Amino acid sequence: MSGSKPDILWSPHHADRYVICDSELGLYRIGPVGCSETKAGALPLSVETAATLLAINSDTPYMKCVAWYPKHEPECLLAVGQANGRVVLTSLGQSHNSKCKELMGKEFVPKHARQCNTLAWNPVDSNWLAAGLDKHRADFSVLIWDISSKFSPEASVAAEKIRLSSGDTDSGLVVTKPLYELGQNDACLSLCWLPRDQKLLLAGMHRNLAIFDLRNTSQKTFVNTKAIQGVTVDPHFPDRVASFFEGQVAIWDLRKFEKPVLTLTEQPKPLTKVAWCPTRMGLLATLTRDSNIIRLYDMQHTPTPIGDETEPTIIERSVQPSNSLIGSFAWHPTSQNRMVVVSAANRVMTDFTVFERISLAWSSTTSLMWACGRHLYECAEGVGGEGTVEKDIATKMRQRAQSRYGHDTVQVWKNHLLAGGDDPQLKSLWYTLFFMKQYTEDVEQKQQGSKQALVYSGIKNIVKSSSGTTENRRCWSGSDRQTDVPRFHSEERSLALRLCGWINRGPDINVEPFLRSLEGEGEWERAAAVALFNLDIRRAIQILNKGASAERGDLNLNVVAMALSGYTDEKSSLWREMCSSLRLQLKNPYLCVMFAFLTSEPGTYDGVLYESSVAVTDRVAFACMFLNDSQLPRYMEKLTSEMKEVGNLEGILLTGLTKDGVDLMESYVDRTGDVQTASFCMLKGSPGEVVKDPRVQCWIENYRNLLDAWRFWHKRAEFDIHRSKLDPSSKPLAQVFVSCNFCGKSISYSCSAMPHQGRGFSQYGVSGSPTKSKVTSCPGCRKPLPRCALCLMNMGTPVSNCPGTGHGTGKSDEKVDLTRENKLAQFNNWFTWCHNCRHGGHAGHILSWFRDHTECPVSACTCKCMQLDTTGNLVPSDSH
């Protein structure tokens, strides 16, 4: 210590007391800030705790080491090792009880003076105090003193020769005869008693670690090493010891004492303290000189003993209790992971708790679990769901998977309803896909194969190929005024309008059905805008009136209708001026763009085209009507890249299911994580290169893994079926064959050759009714198939007592009708066997057997077949 290097000792029995020793000893009590006991003069240690100085002891100069008496009584007895090798007993803040008084000031003097390096009280026989001293040519370096021993008369003989310390002997407080003397002509740097036996002492000697056995002092176990400083036993593993040398810590297992079981990464500066955490298993804190951090090594998951072949797992990290350089630290004896740190200078103390590493895991559903210290926390998504917070995408996907989202292949647009019907992007996406599908089907009827490829490539590509555009200037409907608004027509533009959903099939541009449907959905403003864009101002006004008078309608719509009716194409009219400025105050984007359209110069419709709140379909349709052949592709390009950038699914209308579409979907998935929509959407892109895109394959695989993780195995199977229909290349080949014991031919191969006689064993081949098929012998060699271990019938025989067999079939072929019962009935007939003992039988029989048994049904076979099946006990969570 010698003034500069402080140390901290916690009281072994009072969790709120500790001693700081530097040039003197200071006893502190730690308590909460503002507590009545910690009044004025309390030193703040942290936000919540403060320390009060209870007592100071500066009686013992030249302190080199201090050790706190381990027993309850006397309470605050300290042994101080001095630079000249003397050990002095002293105390702090003690009421002078008799036992303590007797011991106070007692000195233990070695024959030859040299520095006392370390002290250790025996934890069991607390009268024993071991002192480790520097080397002397003729003296011992480990002295074990008995603090209860009196000044012995035999020592008084030697006292004649005592010249230098003659004064001390008078008081009778000097003891010169140790109980044990160990380690002759050696130096002792560190000591600790081993918990294995009260008479075992581990000492870090000059160049070796030695275990002295006081039951037989001529015996010692030792190992040569440099790491001899700071020996300390892990309080949680009595055989694990840490010691250090310079910057390196060595961990020893006393059962394999030949060499360190592990050495920790070397620090550039020499270590000053190494301490095991008393409250947490396998946590070692180390401190180096001139450092403001404490390095922690977590050996909790390091196996003991450590095998030679395995690389031990040690987690290393650093904590910084305060900004100043750390002089020393001490773990709190009981408070979890807590320590007090004292600065190298000025005795600044900090109360510090080492936070446990938090290990965190997302479940495949939305809940999040983390462990910290001895606590385990789970964070689940609010079940009540006030609707304010958007649900996690995993929850959404789960719900959507359960509602068979993506599986409606006929009324494709309905998928957005299956998804919840509340996402405009999904709505746009599925409508787009629906219109595309509808168009291809029409085209197929018309036998126009050339367009079919085009329609899935998106409007951007469709309008690029546009040719033969005609321009006409139409009158406002219901008005004979000639407008100077040019409108453009072409076959491709009509197709685009169809894909936007504005018009139905047929050559005419008739938006009336679309307007009706919008009115039906109460989208008055949008309907009015669409009517206006079709130059039917009266219809627009009519729609607005209707909207105003509708239930819960907005009366303001009448005002808008009024304003609309005042339309004039006079360039400098007050109406125009007012409309173009005031329209921006309209909250509804459709109302806003209506006036933008009316006040725009022909050909410059930026107010409409770049109003991002207007649906992409409407803007695209508008563009297809009013932009000329040079403007239109530019606008499409611009809008497409904008959509791709933000991952807006409405953009699929433009990109189609092309590589552009995959790019767009990629940014959508990056933004939302919705691999489900991505998978289903891109599967529609078949036949095409898009499905083979590695990104698409990745989404599909991730979605399948998700379904598996949710234990939605049936959903996953459905998805696989759906996928294999759209992408035949994804159909996996049969991987398992059952071969005959006798001829070695595959039974399933033979079955497939005779489709009505057997059952396929391929993944999707649950074909044929079990009642019909009865193959009990190998189709190749006619030898009987193995028997079921339970019913003793040959394989191929249907399960006899299955109530579900033969029922529940034959109805409703519109979907894949696999009710649970039906599926189970078929599965019951499957032949299954254990891969370990090779016994087996009907799946249904085997399953019911293992409901009550653990061992194989075959007598004398003790195979625990079911336990070997790791997934056998899992239940799918999507069973209905």
Place this chain on the structure above:
Amino acid sequence: MDAWSENIQKHLWFCNSCGNEVCTTIWSSYHPLLMDEMKEIAGCKFFSLTETPEDYTIIVDEEGFKELPESEHLSVAEATWLALNVVSGGGSATNSQPIGVTKIAKSVIAPLADHNISVFMLSTYQTDFILVRERDLPMVMHTLSSEFTLLRVINGETVAANSLGVTNGFVKPKLVPRPIIHPLSSPSNMFCVTSLDPDTLPSVATLLMDVMFYSGGMKEPGASSEDSGHIRFFSFSLIEGYISLVMDEQTTPRFPNNVLFTSASGELWKMVRIGGQPLGFDECGIVAQISEPLATADIPAYYISTFKFDHALVPEENIQSVIGALRTNESAGQ
């Protein structure tokens, strides 16, 4: 045998200086470093300085040797030396009194002398070092391997020294009685063998310098009365962080209280000086001549060899019997 010999892998240099002047420069060059870092002097882990009436003897390792200034006053012994150190490996708590050179006289010193290996002794407060010439090492190892586990210290790590395998040609010489050849003298001084806490070294550094270099001559008040038998002798060594001091008892009061380590018994030592004229470095058996009779008589001893002469320290109460025993041997030799 419950001891092993430890072989410190250090090359040591012997230097000798005749004049105060040179040594002062040496010391001065170390002094600031001492203040800084007391454990190691600029990487020098072996430093010993002994003042005798004739000269100053410095033993330093290679790192320290580099720091020594060139000077015509400085003579350096040819050959480099290795320090051997006997450490006790067994745990036997024998309370045998003989310590130091006496303890190893028969097991180490005598066999080396028998094999005509010249040794150089340096006893310290903590231990005894036997210095042998580097070129003699194979022979030394061969000699000692029969009774000791030989360990080599390389960069602080202790490893077993493999036998060099050179056994042929080493003939075991005949054991002959070893008479004392050189004249002996015993000055009247009483000496203290002591040490001090390295942490306190900076505070006494100036005092040490003063004692060693500036209190020279016979001007000390205590010395004037018995000029005839009183000699100047002071030894300071700092080896691997450990300090060892041998000084005249009369010098001790100059140190502050509680700085010097003392033994509980407060033992004092008297000196036997060996050699009438410089002993040189080649003659072997000198240490053995002295230590063997002491070992036989069970008398503990310190032994410090310097550039010219050897010095044995024995407990003051034993000086008469020691002189008696040695005289017997001396006369036997004549």
